[in-house]
Amino acid sequence: MEAFKCERCGAPLEVSPETIVAVCHYCGFPNHITGNLKTEDMFLVPSLSKGQIAEAFWRNVERDFDLRRIKNSIQIIEIEGHYAPYWVGEVHVEGRVDYTVIEEECETYTDSRGGTRTRCRTVEKHYSDYVDETLNLIGSARRQVESFGVTDIVRHYSKTRPKEKRLLDLDESQWEKLKLEVLNTEMDEEQARLMMREDAIDVIRNRYSAKADRIDRFEVKANEPRNIRLLLLPMWTVYYKFENSIFHAVFAGWDGKRVASTEPMTALRRVEYLGGVALGILIGAVGGAYGANSGAFALTGITIGLGSVLSGYFGLKVLEGQRVERGG
Numbered sequence: 028m029e030a031f032k033c034e035r036c037g038a039p040l041e042v043s044p045e046t047i048v049a050v051c052h053y054c055g056f057p058n059h060i061t062g063n064l065k066t067e068d069m070f071l072v073p074s075l076s077k078g079q080i081a082e083a084f085w086r087n088v089e090r091d092f093d094l095r096r097i098k099n100s101i102q103i104i105e106i107e108g109h110y111a112p113y114w115v116g117e118v119h120v121e122g123r124v125d126y127t128v129i130e131e132e133c134e135t136y137t138d139s140r141g142g143t144r145t146r147c148r149t150v151e152k153h154y155s156d157y158v159d160e161t162l163n164l165i166g167s168a169r170r171q172v173e174s175f176g177v178t179d180i181v182r183h184y185s186k187t188r189p190k191e192k193r194l195l196d197l198d199e200s201q202w203e204k205l206k207l208e209v210l211n212t213e214m215d216e217e218q219a220r221l222m223m224r225e226d227a228i229d230v231i232r233n234r235y236s237a238k239a240d241r242i243d244r245f246e247v248k249a250n251e252p253r254n255i256r257l258l259l260l261p262m263w264t265v266y267y268k269f270e271n272s273i274f275h276a277v278f279a280g281w282d283g284k285r286v287a288s289t290e291p292m293t294a295l296r297r298v299e300y301l302g303g304v305a306l307g308i309l310i311g312a313v314g315g316a317y318g319a320n321s322g323a324f325a326l327t328g329i330t331i332g333l334g335s336v337l338s339g340y341f342g343l344k345v346l347e348g349q350r351v352e353r354g355g
């Protein structure tokens with residue numbers, strides 16, 4: 028493969044067959060490689076530094092009831108940060124949705140003896156909505172399966188809408204302060220436009236699927252996306268060690284918010300879960316003994332089953348030795 032060099036500073040670029048734009052590691056210049064993409068529409072949400080993420084990690088440990096008690100045994104192994112590319116844009120959707128909801132209608136009446144009675148029946152209610160709205164959409168510009176924390180980063184971005192900087196406006200010294208590894212962009216603008224229109228229709232369809240028992244007519248069209256841009260979002264992962272196991276916490280790079288993590292289970296929680304295992308075994312044993320004595324085989328089956336489900340569930344929790352936390 029031919030060697031690519033940065034248009035601005037001449038440094039060598041890392042380019043794979045899927046690369047659409049390569050951001051120079053040395054100067055931050057976005058080099059267009061292939062596909063449909065305008066580098067003036069590339070933006071970046073500036074990241075905090077590695078040190079600030081470490082501080083955010085320890086602040087979280089202090090705030091977390093379980094982690095605080097074991098903080099002296101926690102050791103940071105590695106802090107890794109990168110910018111990942113996302114396509115962002117607005118899609119206007121318009122059209123008609125007819126749907127049916129099955130409802131219960133009740134009425135009270137007085138019977139022949141003068142008593143009050145209630146009579147209910149199910150009825151089909153028909154609705155017709157006109158959809159006319161603009162959706163703000165964001166989607167990964169990569170083809171790989173999303174790694175742990177990505178959906179949480181996206182949710183946090185939609186909630187906070189952090190400030191963006193045009194990548195081309197950053198000079199070398201500004202880039203030097205913000206730079207992190209930049210993951211490859213593997214989806215160009217044309218593909219992103221297609222995806223966004225499909226996503227927009229899905230958003231509306233899912234909304235109606237959730238509230239309707241039946242969709243009778245769905246004629247909603249998505250217009251061409253507007254204000255479409257490629258956005259680099261910073262994400263950090265802190266790997267830390269506790270009792271010979273490695274856990275990780277994912278942070279949003281712009282404000283240091285912990286968005287997702289796996290955490291060690293403290294000794295107390297372990298006891299609680301083991302209690303669950305013991306209880307499960309106990310139910311199984313008692314049920315089994317009782318059932319065998321009285322000849323009630325059905326009961327034996329059910330209680331042994333319940334017991335093993337309980338101990339299986341709690342046993343699994345202990346084996347994992349960790350819990351998954353997602354920040355809201």
Ligand SMILES: [Zn+2]
Nearest residue numbers: 033036051054
């Ligand atoms: Zn360069």
